[in-house]
Amino acid sequence: MKTIKVHIDIYDWNIYYLEIVGKENTKKIKQYLLRVRTSNKLRDEIIKDMEDKAQNGGNHLYNTFTRTSMILVYNPKNIKTKVDIICHEICHVVDKIMDHLELESSEAGAFLTGYISKKILPEALKL
Numbered sequence: 001m002k003t004i005k006v007h008i009d010i011y012d013w014n015i016y017y018l019e020i021v022g023k024e025n026t027k028k029i030k031q032y033l034l035r036v037r038t039s040n041k042l043r044d045e046i047i048k049d050m051e052d053k054a055q056n057g058g059n060h061l062y063n064t065f066t067r068t069s070m071i072l073v074y075n076p077k078n079i080k081t082k083v084d085i086i087c088h089e090i091c092h093v094v095d096k097i098m099d100h101l102e103l104e105s106s107e108a109g110a111f112l113t114g115y116i117s118k119k120i121l122p123e124a125l126k127l
Helices: 023-036 040-051 079-100 106-124
Strands: 002-008 013-020 057-063 068-074
Touching: 002 106, 013 023, 013 079, 013 106, 023 040, 023 057, 023 068, 040 057, 057 079, 068 079, 079 106
Parallel strands: 013 068
Antiparallel strands: 002 013, 057 068
8 A cells, every 4th residue: 555645834734645445554544544533434435445455446535623634546447547646536635625724816726726636646557
């Protein structure tokens, strides 16, 4: 399982990227989900998706109290799909941060998207 952590100093926000390849990652995923303080129901749903061999999808979880987001990527079939999923989930991360901080500047959102992307994409796309 590939994991990447990004900290956004200016907003004091942590982002965890997890690339899930199968149910062998269950124990590690549960540990990360505790960091976001997800509900037991949501944790169970994510574990079930993982164990059911979810593929070509993603998920975004967040907790504004802990200022933490998590991007989950489920076993993408190819590099283009992986990039699509990651970019999609990064947009959700940015939306939640902007909403929580009550920022309405599209320029701030664009810069934040670029910052997160350049931290996650190079590492996530290493073969």
